[in-house]
Amino acid sequence: MAQDKQLSESLEDYLEIILELEKGNKVARVKDIAEKMGIQSGSVTSALKNLAEKKLINYEPYSYITLTESGMAIAKEMNMRHVVIKDFLSRVLQIDEKKADETACRMEHTLDKKSFGMIVQFIKFIDECPRTGDDWMQAFINSCKPDADDWEKCKACLSQCSERLK
Amino acid sequence: MAQDKQLSESLEDYLEIILELEKGNKVARVKDIAEKMGIQSGSVTSALKNLAEKKLINYEPYSYITLTESGMAIAKEMNMRHVVIKDFLSRVLQIDEKKADETACRMEHTLDKKSFGMIVQFIKFIDECPRTGDDWMQAFINSCKPDADDWEKCKACLSQCSERLK
DNA sequence: TATAAATGTTTGGTTAACATAACATTTATG
């Protein structure tokens, strides 16, 4: 294949953002990319040239910007990672939306494929296993409180759970 | 405080590696740091100067290298993060040791304080909550298999768990 | 349709993190 070499985090971010903009506006513009990334437009132009060379975007000077098929594939992959990781952080680890989003932005680049896959499985397991329902999640939240009790309510919690299974 | 500005990932790695070497040899040497990081010794020297300026290491040209107190604090923090994240990846997400170690190397820099704290709590919860013992972990492992059953064995699993609690 | 405003590009920095290779110092050994 031509496109085997791993992109930098920065370039992955560009693709992800271009995807978002395409969704909203059909098309991405330099100004919007710069704004979303909090950088200057000059920096964007250089990055776009780079991405165009790699055939990840369609780009001519002064033109609108769209993803190529391979660019789209990467962008969707990154977006999927983002969504899953954010879901894990917020729903499982109880991180608030904003921070979960920020952290997902970084983790989506650093998590290897296997670990990411296991997070997917783990979320699925937690969502589906009868031993880990909402009350289990609630038990976790309680256990985080400074005055967390030492598993006093466990029997009640468990029998509730058994009950549900019948 | 003097040392408030966030270190780069690279510099954090240097401190962590110097700590490891100190543990083994009482002292760190340029050559060993270079080897551990897989870079050239010239690059190490520049980084060491930088760390010395920041008062994070004791360093004079041609001398051995030790951490200062503040350097040690950061190194220990990074090491602690590494250990916890690796533990989470390997024991909870079932990632093999090697990959867990590699990924922890990167995640230790990208995880914010709050998310890291929640991972700590989450591991503790999983280890201590009676609803999430070894058999629960095993159920997760099973659920990852391609032919995973649809929660057939759940009743058995749960009653086993209830039994244990008595 | 001129021209101002908005948008995009280019040029010439800067910084961090590396490499390479020549040079300096330290350490080990004949």
Next chain:
DNA sequence: CATAAATGTTATGTTAACCAAACATTTATA
């Protein structure tokens, strides 16, 4: 203890990712 080998440093160069500001093009409007 002299010298070779090992180790560490310096000087110079590269690359990626940015900025600032001058310049070019497009678009909107008077």
